[in-house]
Amino acid sequence: MGLFKTALIGAAVYGAFKFATKKNINGKSIIDDIKHKAPEFIDKAKRFKDDIEMKYSKK
16 A cells, blocks of 8 residues: 555656646746746745734834
8 A cells, every 4th residue: 555655646746747847838837937936926925024023023
């Protein structure tokens, strides 16, 4: 049973990787889009962290 489970998980990981790296019509993959938008995601996360810190900081 352990070998079957390991093979199933491996196949799922392989399928997800192939899907994420597959090029679409404009020649970019999902991974390329995420790498392109990463700075924007980081800025949003920093603003969210600052808002939470201000909301719950000592008064």
